[in-house]
Amino acid sequence: MFSSLFSRVRFVLFAALAVSASSAFAGDxxxxxxxxDHKFSPATITIPADTKVKLLVKNQDVTPExxxxxxxxxxxxxxGNSQAIIFIGPLSAGEYPFFGEFNQxxxxxxxxxx
Amino acid sequence: MKKTLLxxxxxxxxxxxxxxxxxDKVYNPNVELGEVELELRGIHGLEGDxxxxxxxxxxxxxxxxxxxxxxIGEKEDGDFEVxxxxxxxxxxxxxxxxxxxxxxxxxxxxxKFDADLWEVKAGPIVQKSxxxxxxxxxxxxxxxxxxxxTESEVETLGSFQLKYRMNPEFxxxxxxxxxxxxxxxxxxxxxxxxxxxxxxxxxxxxxAGLNDTxxxxxxxxxxxxxx
Numbered sequence: 302m303f304s305s306l307f308s309r310v311r312f313v314l315f316a317a318l319a320v321s322a323s324s325a326f327a328g329d330x331x332x333x334x335x336x337x338d339h340k341f342s343p344a345t346i347t348i349p350a351d352t353k354v355k356l357l358v359k360n361q362d363v364t365p366e367x368x369x370x371x372x373x374x375x376x377x378x379x380x381g382n383s384q385a386i387i388f389i390g391p392l393s394a395g396e397y398p399f400f401g402e403f404n405q406x407x408x409x410x411x412x413x414x415x
Numbered sequence: 416m417k418k419t420l421l422x423x424x425x426x427x428x429x430x431x432x433x434x435x436x437x438x439d440k441v442y443n444p445n446v447e448l449g450e451v452e453l454e455l456r457g458i459h460g461l462e463g464d465x466x467x468x469x470x471x472x473x474x475x476x477x478x479x480x481x482x483x484x485x486x487i488g489e490k491e492d493g494d495f496e497v498x499x500x501x502x503x504x505x506x507x508x509x510x511x512x513x514x515x516x517x518x519x520x521x522x523x524x525x526x527k528f529d530a531d532l533w534e535v536k537a538g539p540i541v542q543k544s545x546x547x548x549x550x551x552x553x554x555x556x557x558x559x560x561x562x563x564x565t566e567s568e569v570e571t572l573g574s575f576q577l578k579y580r581m582n583p584e585f586x587x588x589x590x591x592x593x594x595x596x597x598x599x600x601x602x603x604x605x606x607x608x609x610x611x612x613x614x615x616x617x618x619x620x621x622x623a624g625l626n627d628t629x630x631x632x633x634x635x636x637x638x639x640x641x642x
Contacts, residue, residue: 353512367447371583374544375511375512376447377447377478377511378447378448378450385478387510387511388512388513389512
């Protein structure tokens with residue numbers, strides 16, 4: 302009974318995901334952000350307004366880091382020597398700061414939307 | 416027949432009051448790898464003097480699976496007792512911002528200590544952001560199992576939240592809860608404070624019962640510590 306219910310819910314969810322998949326993967330711009338020595342590089346990334354983009358965050362340190370931004374409404378842990386995709390936008394013009402939660406003294410950056 | 420009737424009456428006495436059973440919390444679909452969370456939350460019906468307190472501990476096993484266990488205490492007629500245990504898994508099914516909305520799934524298994532009664536709940540979590548507004552919907556399908564079950568049908572519980580991301584310490588919002596017995600709506604405030612290596616979060620809501628089987632006023636609160 303429960304497995305049948307679970308299957309039905311899962312089917313509906315993945316149908317919804319499949320319907321929206323084309324828009325998710327169609328033409329999102331990719332911007333690379335490196336974490337090295339507990340700093341973000343580049344520290345400022347400029348992206349166009351009203352456009353969804355992907356941040357490809359590569360953590361080249363051996364320790365994990367958490368990309369965090371209240372302004373972007375994003376929190377994502379990137380384990381050491383690994384990478385993650387963070388989807389951002391569409392955003393209106395402005396500055397959106399982000400930081401590394403585990404190394405806030407050095408890991409600071411911002412998204413500049415123009 | 417008489418034995419069945421007596422068993423049903425005894426079981427009903429053990430069960431929590433259904434008046435506010437549909438009020439809990441609204442889950443977001445996001446999971447953080449390695450996050451440890453301690454949580455304390457309460458639901459208090461002011462009219463009937465009923466309370467439910469949950470204490471839980473959870474862990475982000477992967478970047479899309481969070482598992483949490485709870486002990487649940489209930490107060491009715493002046494007596495407070497730990498009466499249930501619950502284990503839940505939350506699955507993040509999409510990255511934030513990846514699709515037109517963010518998707519997750521919640522699965523819960525609850526066991527009443529003093530009765531042969533299990534409850535299984537499962538259902539989707541959907542969240543959509545509109546600028547600084549975030550709308551979240553949880554729809555859970557609930558099935559009772561065990562010899563002391565009082566419902567044989569699958570029941571549906573809905574909880575909905577709209578909040579405004581004003582600043583991390585203060586986010587106003589509203590919530591609406593509905594199930595077969597409960598209908599409640601009201602304002603809720605949310606916030607979090609970053610400490611050195613951890614975060615403390617809080618939620619506080621005052622909900623108005625919208626039907627005859629829900630308390631007129633329900634207070635719900637939550638404290639959580641993430642590290």
